[in-house]
Amino acid sequence: VIRGILSGLGAWLPPLIVTNAEICAGLDLTPEWIEKRTGIKERRVVSGGLSIRDLAVNAGRKALQSYGGSDVDTVIVATTSPDRLCPAVAPEVATLLGLSEAGAYDINSACSGFIYGLATANGLITSEAAKAVLLICSEVFTPLVNPADRATRPIFGDGAGAVILRRGESSESGAIGPVRLGSDGGGADLLSIPAGGCRQRAATGLAHTQLPVEDWYLHMDGPAIFGHAVNRMTQSARVVLSLAGWSGEDVDWFVGHQANIRILQGVGYELGLSKAKIASNIDRTGNTLAASIPLLLSDMAQRGDLQPGNRVLLGAFGAGLSWGATTIVWPELSVDGLE
Amino acid sequence: MNVSMDSLAEVIAGRFNLPRESIAAETSFEEMGLDSLSRIELSLSIHKELGIQIDDEEIDKMATVSDLLGFINRMQ
Numbered sequence: 001v002i003r004g005i006l007s008g009l010g011a012w013l014p015p016l017i018v019t020n021a022e023i024c025a026g027l028d029l030t031p032e033w034i035e036k037r038t039g040i041k042e043r044r045v046v047s048g049g050l051s052i053r054d055l056a057v058n059a060g061r062k063a064l065q066s067y068g069g070s071d072v073d074t075v076i077v078a079t080t081s082p083d084r085l086c087p088a089v090a091p092e093v094a095t096l097l098g099l100s101e102a103g104a105y106d107i108n109s110a111c112s113g114f115i116y117g118l119a120t121a122n123g124l125i126t127s128e129a130a131k132a133v134l135l136i137c138s139e140v141f142t143p144l145v146n147p148a149d150r151a152t153r154p155i156f157g158d159g160a161g162a163v164i165l166r167r168g169e170s171s172e173s174g175a176i177g178p179v180r181l182g183s184d185g186g187g188a189d190l191l192s193i194p195a196g197g198c199r200q201r202a203a204t205g206l207a208h209t210q211l212p213v214e215d216w217y218l219h220m221d222g223p224a225i226f227g228h229a230v231n232r233m234t235q236s237a238r239v240v241l242s243l244a245g246w247s248g249e250d251v252d253w254f255v256g257h258q259a260n261i262r263i264l265q266g267v268g269y270e271l272g273l274s275k276a277k278i279a280s281n282i283d284r285t286g287n288t289l290a291a292s293i294p295l296l297l298s299d300m301a302q303r304g305d306l307q308p309g310n311r312v313l314l315g316a317f318g319a320g321l322s323w324g325a326t327t328i329v330w331p332e333l334s335v336d337g338l339e
Numbered sequence: 340m341n342v343s344m345d346s347l348a349e350v351i352a353g354r355f356n357l358p359r360e361s362i363a364a365e366t367s368f369e370e371m372g373l374d375s376l377s378r379i380e381l382s383l384s385i386h387k388e389l390g391i392q393i394d395d396e397e398i399d400k401m402a403t404v405s406d407l408l409g410f411i412n413r414m415q
Contacts, residue, residue, distance in 0.1 A: 037376060223395045226379050262376055266383065269354070 004122035004133065006174035006331055008164030010062025011298035012055055013044040013285065013338045020154065027150045034154040035283075039261025043157025043286030045142050051083045055160035056093045056138035059294075062336050063134060063162035064097065072164060074130040075104040076121060078113030078290040080319070081141040082106060085196070093136065103130070110191070111257050111318025113137050113290025114161070115181065115326060118314075121165045122176040128167075136162040137290035144193055146217035155260075157286030159338075161294025173308060174331030178243035180236040181324040187228060190221045191319035229259065229317040230266040236325035237271055237315045244327045248272045250311055253300070257316035258282040258292035267315065279305070289318065301335040308332045341412045342389060347404065354384040364405040375399055385411070 019042045020031035035041055046055070056077055064070060075097070077090040090104035109116035114137050121133035138160035145152050168175065194200050195215035201208065233256060241247070248271050256264045261282055268278045281299050288295055293314060300306040308330055315325040348362040357371060368378060378401075382393045391411055401407050 037374070223375065223379060223399070226376060227383060227395055230380075230383055262380070266380055269380075270383070270387065 001170040002126050002128070003168060003170040003172070003175040004118075004125040004165030005168035005172050006163055006176070006328060006333070007132075007166045008063040008067025008134075009162070009294065009298055009301060009333050009335050010059050010064075010066050011159065011161035011291070011295045011338050012058035012062060013159045013295070014046045014050060014055065015339070016045050016047045017042050018045045023154050027148075027153060029150050029154065037260075037262070038155060039280065039282045040154060040286045041283045044159055046140050046158045050140065052077070052079050052081055052138040052140050052160070053083055053089050053092055053096070055140065055158065056089065056136045056162070057096045059138065059160035059162040060093060060097050060134055060136045063136070063164050066333055066335055067164040070098060072099055072132045072134045073102050074121070074124055074133040075099055075102045076117050076133060076135045077104075077106045078109065078117040078135065078137045079106060079139055080108060080110045080113065080289045081139050081144060082108070097134075099134070102134075109290070109318065109322050110320060111259060111287070111289045111292070112316040112320065112322040112324050113318075114257075114293040115179070115314060115316045115324030116322070117290070118163070118165070118176055118326060119179045119181055119324065122179065125165055125167050132164060132166040134162060134164050136160060137294055139289040139291045141289055144216075144218055146214060149217065151222055152218050152220050155287045157288050159285060159288040159291045159295050161291045161298055163294055172331070173329045175329070177327035177329075178240045179324065179326040180239040182232060182236055182322070184321045187224075187321035189219070190224050190228070190321065191218070193218055226260070226263060228321060229263045230270065232321070232323040233263070233267045233315045233317045233325070234270040236323055237267065237313055240325045240327050241313065246311060246313075246327065251277060251313045252310040253277055253279050253306065254313045254315070255279045255293055255296055255300070256314070257318065258285060258296060259287045259317070263317075295338065298335055299338055301333055302337050306330050341415060342391070342408065344404075344408060346389065347408050347411070350384055350388045351381065351404065354381060362404060364408065365403055367403045368401070
């Protein structure tokens with residue numbers, strides 16, 4: 001059976017580190033409180049005018065190096081922090097990577113963007129619409145976080161991660177396993193940025209400049225999101241584990257979206273996974289939305305934590321609400337560091 | 340059927356790796372070191388283990404194990 005095979009991986013973090021102590025200045029928070037509630041100690045933040053295009057190009061270049069070729073015919077950028085409303089950034093990224101005639105488009109599935117992107121890339125390959133797909137998850141979300149909001153300000157960081165899927169057989173290592181995607185639009189307002197699109201302008205008749213400042217920033221109902229995240233990630237993980245014929249004991253690593261270490265531990269608890277199997281680098285990256293999973297995979301592969309043959313469960317949850325999960329048997333890959 | 344103090348204490352002890360004997364009816368969540376996220380974690384475990392769904396906002400208002408037990412049994 002034809003499948004997309006993971007054949008390239010790369011990630012890039014901007015160099016500027018912002019610690020919890022720096023975040024706490026002016027907010028009624030302590031560094032210890034942030035770490036206990038989220039697992040985050042520091043995050044990377046862009047400087048010098050970098051945008052998702054620049055981060056995407058850096059991560060994409062590393063994925064192409066890891067792949068060892070340039071025969072990529074489709075580029076997908078998953079992002080929640082687009083450079084502009086129109087056009088998509090993917091064509092520009094493709095051109096800057098020397099893939100100027102590739103099909104290129106953006107998707108927005110927020111923090112589930114990597115899983116949705118993998119499903120999309122895998123679908124293009126299995127339907128023979130593409131031979132090799134570069135999926136780049138790039139996020140510069142920190143400008144969309146209200147600097148005065150103690151609930152969201154500590155959480156987010158910037159970064160990008162990328163993978164290349166090529167056409168192959170489902171029996172190969174690196175083949176995308178069973179995928180389960182889900183959504184619940186009834187929770188759309190639990191995580192949202194109201195301004196910037198067209199609905200609010202149409203409803204109010206106001207120009208963008210007249211909209212309330214706070215509507216340009218992320219609104220988040222953290223406690224409600226926490227429960228949904230644990231439940232939905234657990235539910236979709238159970239489905240793909242069953243379809244893959246794996247038990248919890250078969251899983252070597254659970255690599256979940258890095259939103260909050262306690263969400264990941266909650267999912268691990270529900271699935272009966274030992275804490276040692278729950279992968280995380282959120283202490284150094286914060287929540288990088290769609291980018292978090294490929295960033296973590298790169299980090300783990302480069303450190304040697306991920307070994308060929310390891311059985312990996314991938315899962316994510318985010319705004320939408322949206323969620324998804326899949327499995328992969330880790331292939332041989334050469335992966336560079338995150339800098 | 341009412342939930343007993345014993346069953347609820349077992350769920351709490353199991354979820355947070357606490358000694359069973361440290362949990363009495365009047366023990367507060369604060370004494371057990373449970374913050375507001377822990378209460379959501381506990382409500383998920385109560386749903387899984389006892390089949391009872393508690394609103395996050397409701398559990399956030401409770402201070403002790405006895406408050407939680409009373410609420411659960413009023414729901415039955």
